[in-house]
Amino acid sequence: MRVPKKERQTELQHTIEQNPFITDEALATHFNVSIQTIRLDRMEMKIPELRERIKHVATERLDDVRTLTENEVIGDMIDLKLDTSAISILEILPEHAFSRNAIARGHILFAQANSLAIALIDDELALTTKANVQFTRSVHVGERVVAKAFVSSHRQDGRSDINVESFVGDECVFIGEFTVYRSSKEESR
Amino acid sequence: MRVPKKERQTELQHTIEQNPFITDEALATHFNVSIQTIRLDRMEMKIPELRERIKHVATERLDDVRTLTENEVIGDMIDLKLDTSAISILEILPEHAFSRNAIARGHILFAQANSLAIALIDDELALTTKANVQFTRSVHVGERVVAKAFVSSHRQDGRSDINVESFVGDECVFIGEFTVYRSSKEESR
DNA sequence: ACTACTATTAGTACCAGGTGATAATGGTAG
DNA sequence: CTACCATTATCACCTGGTACTAATAGTAGT
Known part of the structure; x- marks a missing residue:
């Protein structure tokens, strides 16, 4: 044998x-x-x-969760009021996290928040120009992150400020302030 | 017929x-x-x-570039001096960008910078706690983004500050300041 | 030593989803 | 009326299997 x-x-x-x-x-x-x-x-x-x-x-x-690529919004958008507010949910899967400790990588939460902020702007072109973020608690595989975004100001110079807060349950895990450039539409032309 | x-x-x-x-x-x-x-x-x-x-x-x-998932570092690391500095290169592919205008999504550049900053820290656990980023120029599909990270300070409280600047050619496209929490090793225990 | 049982091997018929080649049919345009 | 193209029909064969039956080898139990 x-x-x-x-x-x-x-x-x-x-x-x-x-x-x-x-x-x-x-x-x-x-x-x-x-x-x-x-x-x-x-x-x-x-x-x-x-x-x-x-x-x-x-x-x-x-039918891959081609997670941070290809999809316009990272996570599932469950509410959207254009130019006002939006909410998305993202379940943290093993591939989103460090294999060593199953903690979600920072850029995953950033991506959820950033894509939500961009989706919020009802313009042909919307680009993030600045972001200020804090990761207030580590998120683990299996947890569901709810990101809530709202526009705090539409500035005259074609930029908008958007605040995003992400939660697991009632615990805040992420806070971000995004400045997004929006190209015309209500402005020139 | x-x-x-x-x-x-x-x-x-x-x-x-x-x-x-x-x-x-x-x-x-x-x-x-x-x-x-x-x-x-x-x-x-x-x-x-x-x-x-x-x-x-x-x-x-x-052999998919499972871009923002699974890989420890987003992009190809071409230089790494632990606790000091690191460089990575990321070629922007269509799936990294908005299909409408072929401009790379912000969180892609963030992910490159963030993963580089984390890789730089020679610790069992390193987590981003804060980030402050600016997207100074839009990056298009086909361009190669070179991210350069260096540690600006190792603080006493277990945090490190890392600066990252990303370039396409000699043009700066991204600036980021990351604060990374590192778990012990040279500290307690 | 005989039996029981398990693991392994062999062989056959059949299947999907094709390739490759040859040949027959059916317009249709000059 | 013929030449040509598109279409269809057959037939043999291929890979990588399934499903089933049967033979063989080795080992343990009594």
Whole structure:
């Protein structure tokens, strides 16, 4: 016997996990057993076949929480009064946090607040020019962060000041003051 | 004839692009032609078969720049002197930017700077507690942002102040002052 | 030593979703 | 009427499997 069955199976699981693109044939030669043994192992471990695995990876990618990219707003917007106030919720997932301690990275909370502030401005172009932020409590994986943004002033020079406060439950975890540049619309033209 | 060949082919391309998981058979019934016609079309348009398309989507996902998540540092660190200074480079990709105008979202630049500041601190735990940032020039897709961070002070209370300046060429695009909390190591215990 | 049981291997039929090649049909334009 | 293109039909074959049946090897229990 090359390697006890149990050992082989757990190793098999690992091998497939970090390389889902491997065929049964390759696994068979790798573990120096027949292809049928590999199939039996997959059955017992309920590991799907190659094509199913690939499909899974692909679909996962498509409906990915392509979290801080691609989406216009980071988190789910649950309320929006243009030029006035907005609220979004973001659940902290493991990929948002440091793996060592499961504390959300600062720029995740910043991104939620910043994208909310930008979404609040009803203009073709809105760009953050300045921000002043404080992280008042660390946020852990699994917690849901509710960000509340409101416009404190629309200045004459085409800038708006927006305050954002984020909460977990009733605890404030983030405070930010954003200055956003907005391009025309009610102004020139 | 149902639809002219050319028209069908361009439409085919679109259909497959936004749903790579469709089989030739489904396409055939959809366009009301034979399966062979679909295959000929794919040949001419050099569109690979279903399984290849799925595999492509899946592999694309694996070497994804899972930009603001998962990576410890956003961008590529090219220099690091612990507790002193660090430099990282980030190329702005379309997914980092607003689709309307190809200008990088503010939180992308913030994330680069913030993660660099955190990486700079040689401690088990380092958390941003405060940040003060300015976006001095908008950054466009294709530009490479070089962030330079240096520690301005290690305070007695377990906090460090870090300044970050980001450049595109010799133009400053971002200025940030970060206050980072570091947990012990040289302190208590 | 005989049996029971488990692990492994082998072999067969079948499946999806194709490739590749060859050939037959159906307009349609010159 | 013919030449040409688009379309369709067949057929053999491929990969990477599933599902099932059966044979073989090794080991433990009694």
